[in-house]
Amino acid sequence: MASNDFRRHAPCSSPTIVFKKMERLIRQLLQTVAKLGQSDQAALLLIQSTETGLLLAGLLDEKITFPKKTISLKNTPIETFLKKNAHIDSYPCRLVDRYPFPCEDNGAVALQCLCVPLYNTAGRLQAVLLLARAGQDITAFYQLHIFERLQTLLAVTLETALENATLAKQTTVDSLTGLHSHTYFEKRLQEEFARCQRHGCTVSLLLIDIDHFQDIVIKYGAQNSRLVLLAVARVVMGAIRQEIDIPCRYNHSQVALLLPNTPIDGSFVVAERIRKRCEMLELPLANHGKIKITVSIGAAHNIEEIHDEESQSELENIMQNEAPFSESNQDQLSEVIESAEITKEDILYRAEVMLAAANQAGFNRTMVWW
Ligand SMILES: Nc1nc2c(ncn2[C@@H]2O[C@H](COP(=O)(O)OP(=O)(O)OP(=O)(O)O)[C@@H](O)[C@H]2O)c(=O)[nH]1
Secondary structure, three states, X not given: OOOOHHHHOOOOOOOHHHHHHHHHHHHHHHHHHHHHOOOOEEEEEEEOOOOEEEEEEEEEOOEEEOOOEEEEOOOOHHHHHHXXXXXXXXXXXXXXXXXXXXXXXXXXXXXXXXXXEEEOOOOOEEEEEEEEEEOOOXXXXXXXXXXXXXXXXXXXXXXXXXXXXXXXXXXXXXXXXXXXXXXXXXXXXXXXHHHHHXXXXXEEEEEEEEOOHHHHHHHHHHXXXXXXXXXXXXXXHHOOOOOOOEEEEEEOOEEEEEEEOOOHHHHHHHHHHHHHHHHHOOEEEOOOEEEOOOEEEEEEXXXXXXXXXXXXXXXXXXXXXXXXXOHHHHHHHHHHHHOOOOOHHHHHHHHHHHHHHHHHOOXXXXXXXX
């Protein structure tokens, strides 16, 4: 495996909520234009490059789907749009995955495709709206003048939606790992706590730290250490319940994993799965051959356990011997142990304590605040 393979396999988590909002808008847009064009086949194609477009959404038989499929634009009328600022036009149509798509060659195709190019404010063709109807004549789209008027409005609407999606993505996705960002983590931690307080459920938190990361940076360089971080992010993504668990970049060497509706013993199962998979990795780094890495994990949850004297003094012991924690932090720990109500700050602090304890105990292990 080449070193840049990590990047190819990087988890690319999309900010679902943002896309949901955009999808609602696109749904409305497609339904409206299809109605005006008296067509029950429509598609919205986002132009990615001169070579490819992304079939973002389509309407078939009054049903809208979001195939998000990349298709080739080579030798299609859309290629012509890309070369000059073309106007609304119509072409013989073939179906790509059952969605309308214009073609030069009429052949046996009995459909006609109305292409409405949508330019952004910089004059770049950003998308094409495609409507199909039976028949060969563009005048079949007898509401053509309406499309001409709508063209700018649709283009601006789409551009705004895309810009908003990009902006939201920048704040919710960590650009290096593709995990959720720290900002997103803070938000979701708050939300999960509110939800758990209301419904009395459990949420667990894992803090996953790459052992000796600073040494890795010094020994193998910044670029290679980024690959290490990416590889760990990839392991985490592959070891969790997709769309349920919430993996986030916590800081330069740590990943935070929120596990909704997961008791602490369940979080231990997940933590050990991640730790062992990281232990198995052999990472090919540029100019350094393959290296092995390990991670340490601190786990905590939002349920207050009544600690017996022995386990409480064990926790206090961990803290007293733990160098990275200052005296004021130790006072904070006492408050945490005694407090009856768990706050989101408590769970975070507890996970940090357990991570520090795992480091102190010799790295490459999971420690849990039971
Ligand atoms: N949130 C979360 N919890 C997990 C995951 N895998 C395991 N667990 C927790 O660990 C417990 C035991 O997991 P397993 O040993 O895989 O047993 P299981 O009953 O097959 O797990 P599930 O069918 O996934 O509930 C589960 O009941 C969960 O609480 C995971 O990917 N995400």
